[in-house]
Amino acid sequence: MSSRPGKTAPRLLQDLLTYDPRYEERAGRNLLTTSPPQFDPKGPPARAVPGRNCRHVFMTKNEQSVLPKAGEDPDHQTVYKIASFCKQCRWHVDLLVDFRDDGSKAEPCRTGTDYIMHHFVYQDEDPPHNDTLSRQKVPCTYRFSCSAPKCPVELKIRMTPPRFTDDDFSLLTNTQILRKRLETARQVGGDRADAQIARPVDALDYLNTYLGDALNPQKGKNRIPLLNRKFLKTFGKDCDKLLRRLGFTFNEEIQDDGSVIEVYYLPNPPPATSPLDHDTQRNLIEDARYELNVFILEIPENERTGARHPGILPHPSSTDLQRALGCLDYEKKSGMTRAQVQASHEEDHPYYAGLGTVGDFADSLLLYAFSRQGYVDSANSSYYFECLQDIAKGRKSEALELQVAMLASKGFYNRQDIDLAYRYLSLDPQYSLHLSDDIIIDQFRARLQDIGPSAVEETRNMLRVIGCARQSERIIQEASDAIETYEQALSWLGLTADQPDDFVVTMYSLKVSDNAADRATANRAVEKIAEQRGSQRLRDYLKNGVLGDTEMDTAEAYALLSISNRAVKLDLDMLHTQMQSFADSNPTSKEKYERAFELVRKDQQENPKQSDNGESDVPAPDYPLDTWPVGCKNIGNTCYLNSVLQFLFTIKPLRDMVVNCDDHLQETTPEALKNKRVGRETVTQEKVKEAQEFVQELRELFQQMITASTYTVRPKENLAALALAKASATSLQSTSNSTAEAGLGNIGDVPIIGPMPNPTATDNSLHGPVRGDSDVKTIGSDTSSTVAEDGDHVMGEDAPTSAGDQGVAKPEPPSRPPPIPPRPQASGVADSAMKKIEFDASQQDAAEILNNVFDLLSCAFKGEGVLDDGEQLDFIKRLFFSSVTSVTLQKGEELRNKELQNNHLVSPNKRDRPLYAALDDEFSKTEVDENTSQKNAEEGTSTGKEKTLRYAFMEDASPIQIINVRRLIFEDNKPKKDDSHLQLTPEIFFDRYMKETTSRSETKLAALREQQWGLQSQLKGMESRKAQLTDTELKSALPEVVEEGAEMIEDINKTASDQLVDVDDPGLLPAYPDLAEHMRLQANHLQKEIEVLLQQMKDIDQQINSLWTGCEDNPYRLHAVFMHRGSATGGHYWIYIHDFQQCIWRKYNDERVSKVENIDEIFKQEEKYPATSTGIVYVREDALTKLTEAVCREPEVQPEDRMEIDGVELQVINGVPDS
């Protein structure tokens, strides 16, 4: 079936009446064969039909038609043809309704059947025309067929341009031409010539007569001597071409007296045949006569007296057309008169056209059209539902609204519902077509972990809406909380396969006490588990509400020993060891474990099992367990945390330090802490203890990552909480404490709100603002402005003490999974500073966690020394912190300020460009005062008196360079993600950002920099021009805006000239007749300008690069890329990390760590719904293997054994994430 929308017969007719091939390009689509674009209620009103289009008035050409008769029923031989022409534009239209078929389709649509009206779907053009221009010159035939399954009707609509052009008309009627003809006639004919000039009506009238005679030949009336008085002055020789085209022939005849005369013979068409033929010479002449009559009628009545043909037109076609299409008498909306109906069509709301209907349809017909549209174009059924819903509302029709409500309950949703559902899951509906079911389901599962029980049902509903819209059984299934499988039952109860029946009951009681409404589902889940495990105890529990102390059964025995797959043959010795270790760690249950082992042994011996020599149905893992990094489970929307942890793990000195932390931890005596400065703050005992708690947790995780006998490990909630507890909590100090609690209840907890791309205003300096701020402020001062004005969070700066002693309680480690933190409550928190903090909290991202972790590590570990400014020197400083000098130039004075900085923050600036270009922006000389920055861009680097300029360079670059990418931008006060591509290279040189290098002195580098700034200021000018051109308030680029303006003016001009009454309003518009054309030209120029600008900007990027050719003393290699996919309000993080030992890239996506087979995935950007880099890590080339090591594994159990006894692991291998 076609996936094109269709049109009911009245709609198609309505569109036929306004389709004007002359202006097809203007309309942007073929009004007849296409449906209007989906209506955007928020968009600007758009004209359905261009103002210039002829609103045709068709008249029937009887001799070419086979007309339907009133009351006639079509049969297998029936063909109707309505040949007509428009009495205004003179285009000819043949409508052919063909009921002929092979007998298999015998039920044409009609009232009283299931298919009450034809619903036409466009098929093709015959023959096809590729351009709209040719459609203006030659006949075109469009083929439609009815979508009703048993309706035989095929419809052909043939449009033929007029037989006479406007030039032809002027050749026959222009008085100056006629005057010339009279003069020529006098020269040629002498006395015989007429004295009077021919009237405009004469040529039309004579030609009409000649053609009439040609159709009905009469003896002796087939030739016209050229010297005929009337002919000579009316036509002359200059009409020869026109006459020949109509079939006249020219001849020279020798008279009896020997003289030669020139004559025209009338056309001699063949006799009339079937009306179904078209384009015969006879048709041509007939058509020409109809058009001549139209012309004649355009001549004022008093100028056509005495004409032989008064100009008579045949009857209008509208009844014929409607009858042929079976819509002469359809059921109309009650209360509509015929006149209203006719007047209303053009102003129909676009939703009517969307359904392929017109405004006067009765409700029942609207429902019919809705179901037909859904049938032929199910992909857009949400839009059709929206159309119907809105019309029902607009009509205030209770019956229709009831129908709509019923449809809604059957799973129909409108586009807004669906958009809302996508947004609810932090997915961008705009990209819905590019999202796979997997992405959506993953997002849903991640969200479930992040919300309270009361929101679960709503979230499920949202997923169900998406499922219905996509007609995805999988998603609908996921959305229903129906427990269909053992796995679903376990996951619903928050269990894993290895947990025994007793724990099933515990979780069951918890669920039901949380929410009694869940009881039915909980029962189903337990039933499912009982069934799978064959557990009579669980069945009894469901029946009696008591878990009897009955004998253990085999299934439970397997579960108790953590074996999830009973079908696999087990190594019983191995299992025995396993059992003993369970028993040792839980001596009170020793008996139980032994009993379980006996049961399993019995089952293994008595029942045949699959052997484990590769025949088992468990797929082999993709990578060897003992040489492959482990994944980290997502413990609740914390994929950004996992990326950070994975990254830290690969930094060898850091990992070693953490794993062997005991020797290096900071003592916590007051004396030892007296001079300790981290982030230029003194460090309290509590802060150090908290930091050390974090290090212990991190050590435990790292050790697991090294020794785990599984492919995944699960970071602990406490680790997450400590890593996420951010300094913003302490910013509260300067705001009201009463509001603090409400908003910050969630800050220290794990999942908080969904992660976002890098915030606009994350400060990238440890010690306070370096660039981009209006002043070089004193460290640690004025915390309130940090919060209230620019929202920066400067790690450590305004955090003199730990979060713990600010009254913001560190969360207790959750006692059972999954943690469900409260969502932030907006009510009662009107305070703007508070909102700011909530906003910041929602922006927790990889960059900030990294800052926080560095801070924690410095606090936890002993220093190795003290830096110039009192700051503790330690391995974190040595690895990650560069010394950056920012130079401020003001009033001729130069102010240098040296800072330690652990990352550079760059902006893509809404265009795809190399990383260098973005870094250049951060280091280059820029004006600080924002008010005059525009001006400065044009003046280049000249320093005005009041201007403050600033640039920066690195005095000392750390071996690991972290570059954070500012992805979150604000447009119209809304957060938006800038997903422009930042082109990365495997190698980068930091020379151009250095104070001096081995081969280039400070002066040399400064000179190069000056050159670069010159080029950059050109670039700035272009950027702002480009912004003017592309960012208009109308949400479209300037060229489009101008083009639309031109169109509007044309429409107005057209209307004005149609009405011919501009007496009241003497000519505002007529004064600029060419305005529209000028505007269109201008639009073209602007479009060109944008293209040229973009090219020039690229060129300058390159020129800048070539300036620095040869500056290669500080090579760095790309080590890691933090990635984000999603919108400004949420999405998913992962990280790519390069293994310099094995020379491969890996993708760490939560629990999955896989090899990157095609590195384009890192270096190139997808076209649709692209993932973007949010953080980029380069490592100095000479220290690559010393500083990084991606793989560090010493699994405690051999892989073969693990496969059989580790339930969790099996699930991962099977590709079923169990989180």
Ligand SMILES: [Zn+2]
């Ligand atoms: Zn027309």
Ligand SMILES: [Zn+2]
């Ligand atoms: Zn039909």
